[in-house]
Amino acid sequence: MHGLLMSAPALAGLIAFVGVPFGYAVVLSLYNVRLGSPLPPSFFGLEQYRRLFTDPDLSGPFLRALLNNLVFAAVVVPVQTALALGLAVLLNRTLKAIGFFRSLFFMPVVFPMALVAVVWRLILARSDQGMLNSVLHHLSLGHWGAHDWLGSAATAMVSVIALSIWQGVGFQMVILLAGLQQIPAELHEAAQLDRAGRWQRFCHVTLPGIRGTLVFVALLTSVLSFRVFDQVYILIRGGGLNEDATHTVMYEAVTTAFDRNDIGQAAAVTVVFFLIVVVLTLLQRRFVRPDPED
Template identity: 60%
Template sequence: MTADGNPRSTKRRSQRRPDTWAGIGMSFPALLGLVLFIAIPFVYAIIFSLQNIQVSQAHPAKFWGLTEYVRLFTNPIDSGPFLRAMLNNFVFAAVVIPVQTGLALALAVLLNRKLKGVKIYRTFFFMPVVFPMALVAVIWRLILDRSSQGLLNSALNAVTFGHVQPHDWLGSSSTALASVILLSIWQGVGFQMIIVLAGLQEIPQERYEAASLDRAGAWQQFIHITVPGIRNTLIFVVLLTTILSFRVYDQVYILINTAGANQNATQTMLFQATNAVFNENDLGQASAISVILFVIVVIITVVQRAVLRQRNES
């Protein structure tokens, strides 16, 4: 008998305890991984960002406070590599997030139809995802080569009958970042497409049959059935694409070091952080950049989730 006079409440609580402990036990490996590989490194990054730590020197670290953060934000964009890298990151994300999500949705809707050889098409669009980034960079290096033998320059020369001169797509500051964006969309859209396609296949076919009986067109079915049916999937895809957009590094590093890409126009915050620690031996600055990047991603993700959740509820 409990204080409220209901003996069943005690029985229910005793039944919940095994489930609670089972849930804690199953989530413990994931929680342990988060603590070991995210929480603890982030705490150390905050500590290191407040100190002057030179990797190649044996001098003891000196406490600098917020000096590293002030140095990062007080340099103008023209001379401050971090501010330029931050601007590149935001431009990259502003283009990649909507374009890649829209293309993933369009491809998923197209490949969700009963087409002949649809599995071949799905494999074809997903193939760039499993390619190593080094191979992807080599492919696009051949496409964007500055000489007249580059595939893109050759195609433009053939279409315009020789009236267009070869262009340095990666070396020019006006097209370098756009080239990296195009490469990233081509390489990553297949992954988002598969996620959206899985969401589309969960929509009951009866809804489309009922809409057809009501004489609803293809566009009306897409707006009123398809999009609401995969709204949560699209939210997940947008959040995932946002995180990956701010983590862009591999293609930038490879194209800068092997293809002569314009470093000022293509470098990102993650590239700047690795450059600070490996080329400049400044662990404090690299840690400060990592902390800023983490905070930016968390803020944008929380804001996006709140906005998309409000739209979902409305």
């Protein structure tokens, strides 16, 4: 009884901010709802879902967006988690001004994504004035041409991934840093007395000590990577980003709702995507769950 009472605020928040919106989206997906239309909504049943998987004009963009999401998550989750772990280990020291360096690496997290996207648009600009092209031009002694990093299908998704990792790695770093600081110093001292090297201490002391934290970070990063939207929307609309190579399911849902004014179809997209993310998260949780004693 006490446990239920203590979890009641969290459950109420989960129902209010996840359960109710999801239920409303399910209801909207069963109707033909047009934004700004004078006609009342008409009941469609499962027609929106049938169209989503059988109509080439709808299923093609949706499946492409889903593939882009999967590629983004497959790269961002392991790379960002590994970088965050490396930074956390590097900054888990009692050095002078260590707080400054921790703040420096965490700073991109507090920047609005709109600002981050604009800054990276300047870095990846197609012209010779783009910062990355300019640096490569000087390093290659003038042999590097102006590459369209955002417009090229080969590098568009890579650019979005690099932007997202740079902006988000500091958040995971702080969580892992907190986990590292919970490992008793006596374990490292005992390993040193046994003449264990740094790599051996990392593999047999550090990693087991933060296994639960690593699992949490991987799950959190997975969820955040599937809801990627801001940077893609800003760069497609104002930065010349290749839309086919980078548009995500959230981008597809938003453009369906507000560009094509089809609220019912957009709701069906979000419902299907929500269920896919839940299933993938549960599978990931099952395969990477920490040991019971963690």
